[in-house]
Amino acid sequence: MKKIKFITCLIIAVFMASVFIQSCASSKEAIANKSGAQLWGENCIRCHNTPSPADFNDAQWKTVGLHMQVRANLTKDEAEKIVVFLQSAN
Amino acid sequence: MKIKIISVFFFMIAFGASFAQDTIQTQLDVITSEIQSLKKEDKTHFMLRGFAQFGLDATHDNINFNMTSFNPVLLWRQGDRFLFESELEMEFINNELDIHLGFANASYVVSKGLIVRVGKFLIPFGTFGEKFHPSWVNKFSTTPLGVGHDGIAPSADIGIEIRGGLQLGKSKLNYSIYGVNGPGIKDGTDEPEEAGMLSFENSTDNNNNKAVGSRIGFLPFANSSLEIGASGYYAMPGSEESPFEGDTLNEDLNYKEVSALLTAFDLSYVKIISPLKSIIDIKGQYSLSTVSKATYFNPEDTMRYSFTNNSSAYYAQLAFRPALADNAFLKNIELVGRYSAYTTPEGSLWESKQSQIAVGLNYWFTWRTVLKASYQITTIEKEGAPGEHSGHGGTTGNVFSLYFAVGL
Structure with a gap:
């Protein structure tokens, strides 16, 4: 059970990190263009x-x-x- | 003599050329006029679109062809800001054509991020009912448990709405705020087994209270791949008068103070995975209905009873399609899986607990034409009111389905 919780937390953490990295990657200008x-x-x-x-x-x-x-x-x-x-x- | 002949010949050529020029000019005038006419027509434009779905369901003891939907959608645009849209829902049930007005509303674009809509519109409670219900958009031939018509949340209602989409830096936000007639509550006088259930299929309001609701959607990524949404809906569904007026034993039972609070959370993530040459599509929604406690009368045992009137439904769906594959056949194949569950109030006469697993294989002929094969396993732990809150026609048990859906 602990393993499942740990894996779930890890998946969520990786997902959130990828969200953050990706949101930083594009500039405002690039979006407007x-x-x-x-x-x-x-x-x-x-x-x-x-x-x-x-x-x-x-x-x-x-x-x-x-x-x-x-x-x-x-x-x-x-x-x-x-x-x-x-x-x-x- | 020769001079005469040559003169006549030249005269005829000159006349012919002049005539031809006139003809060309006339044709040009006609074409110009038609272009002008088309430009004028562009100001106002009418379109007939929609969707349809038909196929068959096979259980261990029955194979049945179904015409589950034919929904013509009318679109009428006036200029750049005004749009009228309406949808007729046609179904063939028990050898009879059943026609409903899915929606009919007018939208006006007031400014960049503000649209006003009036009429009967799809309620933006979660995303499935408003965005994913058309048969060529829905990746299965059925809806998830507890979603859609007879679900725990409204699908459409009459009222007024403001909505829009806004760019917030790299992210996007969309919103919808609305006021509608709202639901009624089944008091058990007509259908005792459904007492306490919210009824969303009302063309007229049963009281002076309006239901209000809102949905906020947030797209944090610049590429719009992820959307997270939250919805809320509040209503007073009871009538002013007691449904038992004249019944001296029960006329104290009144539902005018009953309130209903509905909430939903939804998620959508669609991303092209270049190394796999595929598109991954994840959808999910959790809906909760909380209706305040009330006392109901059961005519069968002439007893009064009460229960905590909470219902919930959720679904999670994953689709995988190698759409960027080089192979022409493989790129049109889509694998889909869905899990959904639905729970109605414990202690009510419509108490029910169901879950469903569905797996499917779709083949896309065009971007809006699909053949859907699926196998669906529904587990019913507790039985609810018959025919309520399940996929098309209250189908339960294990079902193999093969459906053809087209967006018109």
């Missing part, structure tokens, strides 16, 4: 597979983008950049 393609890869996958840009036309992507801004609580900048990327790649 993220491309629409990068945001598309990072955010859509949180709930579902990344969508194919070819599946919708420009007007449809704009509607889907607003829908996802509301549903997934994307920031306005994220939603706009992702939509521009999908419109440029479809």
Whole structure:
């Protein structure tokens, strides 16, 4: 039982350390300069597979983008950049 | 004579060229007009989307084809800030088409991090009900125990909400605060075996109290891979009048002072593991419902009784998909495992204790089309009210399922 507790604590500690290291790794500027393609890869996958840009036309992507801004609580900048990327790649 | 012929020939060429130019100009005008028209249409746009799921369940004594869901979703955008969305939930149950309004609401983007929403909307209590319930998003054909319709928490309600997402340095924060009609409490007059249970399927409020709730989500990593959320929901579910009015023996029983406090914690971690050429997806949610103590009447033995009205449900899910593999078949395979448990109040007539293990193998044809094969083992330590709080149709025991789900 003690071993299980120790291993659990160790896993949590390693996880928290990786959280801390990773959060220190990126600068504010790098986040502001993220491309629409990068945001598309990072955010859509949180709930579902990344969508194919070819599946919708420009007007449809704009509607889907607003829908996802509301549903997934994307920031306005994220939603706009992702939509521009999908419109440029479809 | 020759000069005449040459003159006529040149005249015809000049006339032809001029005519052709007019035709091209006319065609250009039509195309320009169509582009302008499309640009105008872009201001307001209507879309029909949704999802569907069908397949079969096999137990040791029965194999049954199921059409579990067909949910058309309507989206209507007006400009850049206004969105109307609605979902119809269609199910085929006992040879009859059952249609519900899943949600119908209007959202307006007020500013960068503020959206106002009114109407019937999915309640952001935890994450499963709001984000992961569509059949092409849910990695199993069933929902975890205690989650979704007939779960211990609300799935949708009518009211007003403010919500949004904000960048906080390298991290992100999202929030939702809402007021809705809220639940009722089953007093046992119609269904004695469900006395004390919260009822979330109400189109009208049974009192003047509104339920209020909130969810805060925090994404500490710059790459948005981890989200940790906390939800709270408070309601006064009882009616003003006693449900036993006119019954001299029980008219002192009243539920207007009963309160309900619901809390939930959720976690989502999705990360591309480059060395394994894979995506790992971890999801989890813990929900707790605490309803204040009250006295109920059991018409079967004409006795009064009371119990500590606490329910809880949780699930943990792990998915692994070698999506970056070079092999075209392997990259579409996904392995999934889920454990969920659900406990209802001890001493109530709907007392129940269940747990469930599910393992699955999914094949993704496209990003929104999937074939889901799973084996689900449900263990019932104590039986609850029949048909309540389980996956589709109250299925229990060991079940093999094969379902096809598509996002439309």
